[in-house]
Amino acid sequence: MLSDEYLARHSKAQFSRMKDKDSVSSDSNYREMIQRIGERIAGVAQVDLPGTEWEFVVFEKPEPNAFAMPGGKVGVNSGLIKLANENEDEIAAVIGHEIAHVAFRHSNKRMSQAMGIALGGVILDTAMRKKSSSERVLAGGAYGIGTSVGMALPFSRKQEKEADHRGLYYSAMAGYDPRGAISFWKKMQNEKKRKMPEFLSTHPNPGNRIEFLQSNMDRAFALYVNAKKARGEKPNL
Ligand SMILES: [Zn+2]
Numbered sequence: 001m002l003s004d005e006y007l008a009r010h011s012k013a014q015f016s017r018m019k020d021k022d023s024v025s026s027d028s029n030y031r032e033m034i035q036r037i038g039e040r041i042a043g044v045a046q047v048d049l050p051g052t053e054w055e056f057v058v059f060e061k062p063e064p065n066a067f068a069m070p071g072g073k074v075g076v077n078s079g080l081i082k083l084a085n086e087n088e089d090e091i092a093a094v095i096g097h098e099i100a101h102v103a104f105r106h107s108n109k110r111m112s113q114a115m116g117i118a119l120g121g122v123i124l125d126t127a128m129r130k131k132s133s134s135e136r137v138l139a140g141g142a143y144g145i146g147t148s149v150g151m152a153l154p155f156s157r158k159q160e161k162e163a164d165h166r167g168l169y170y171s172a173m174a175g176y177d178p179r180g181a182i183s184f185w186k187k188m189q190n191e192k193k194r195k196m197p198e199f200l201s202t203h204p205n206p207g208n209r210i211e212f213l214q215s216n217m218d219r220a221f222a223l224y225v226n227a228k229k230a231r232g233e234k235p236n237l
Contacts, residue, residue, distance in 0.1 A: 002111055008071030011107075015055070015073035025058035025078050034058050034076050037092050040174040041099055042072070048103035064191060065199045068098035070107050080199070083187055089171070089180025090187075096174070097167035097181075097203075101155065104162050110153045153202070160206035164213055168220045175227040177236050178220035181213050 025031060038056035046052070052072035059075055064083040066076040074095065084090040101107065155163070164181070172178040191197050206212070228235040 002108055004070060004105070004108070007108055007111065011069035011071040011073055015057075015069060015071075015075070018059075018075065019057060023060040025060040027058065027060075027078065030058045030078060030081055033081070033086070033088065033091070034074075034095075037088055037095055037174075037176070038074055040176075041092060041095050041170050044170050044173045045099045045103055049099075063199075064188070064197050066094050066098055067202075068095070068102045070102055070105075072102070074098065083191060084184055087180060087183070089177040090184035091180075092171040092174060092176035093167065093178070093181035093184050096169075096171035096176075097163045100163040100166035100170060101159065103166065104159065106155055106159045106163070109159070110155070154204050155202065157204065157206040160203060160209070161212065163203075164206065164209060165216060168213060168216055169223060172220040172224040173227050175224065175231050175233065178213075178217060178224050179236075182210055182217075185209055185213070 034056045038054060042049075042052070042054045049072070054072040054074065056074045056076070058081070059077050061077040062079040062082075063077055064080040066074075066080050068074045076091070076095070080094065081091060084094070168178050168181055171181065188197065188200065192200055225235045
């Protein structure tokens with residue numbers, strides 16, 4: 001397995017390139033919303049990811065997509081905020097899910113697997129051949145693995161289930177209504193009927209996702225009610 005530190009370093013470099021290449025949203029409402037939700041989720045996830053320097057960025061892109069990279073770099077497309085109708089409980093569900101992938105080191109596992117594939121193959125590109133195996137994989141040239149740190153590879157069904165489970169608790173403990181996870185995934189499924197969103201290609205359906213989320217809802221809801229009380233706020237009932 002690749003070290004956390006190594007992946008974090010490369011993710012940070014990758015994220016900087018994305019910010020240069022793709023347009024970062026100047027919508028102050030969107031930016032503040034994602035910052036606010038992100039900080040609350042990160043506060044809960046801190047026990048799993050101590051010392052992470054989080055950064056939350058809104059990209060001005062129509063595709064409903066979001067991601068979190070090792071090292072605490074989180075990107076949310078404006079298209080996802082629109083798909084969620086700016087519903088913060090739904091957006092929190094997505095950010096919770098993404099941060100859970102990071103907490104489980106899922107990208108690390110994906111990258112290590114990808115590297116195993118790359119190492120087993122013949123590297124045709126001469127420039128690539130001179131680089132170390134990890135550089136090759138991270139450069140994404142060898143096997144079309146993608147330009148990001150493990151981001152273009154789909155998560156496994158098991159990883160999706162883990163992220164759904166923990167993500168649900170993260171958002172609930174941060175004071176977001178966990179039922180937002182269900183309404184969000186329903187919207188995503190509807191979107192799929194129109195056009196396959198990129199988000200679903202990297203986050204395949206782990207089977208009965210909605211049923212699985214529902215089966216954890218009682219506990220998540222209790223955590224949410226407690227979190228709201230602790231914040232001096234009224235929970236949705
Ligand atoms: Zn996922």
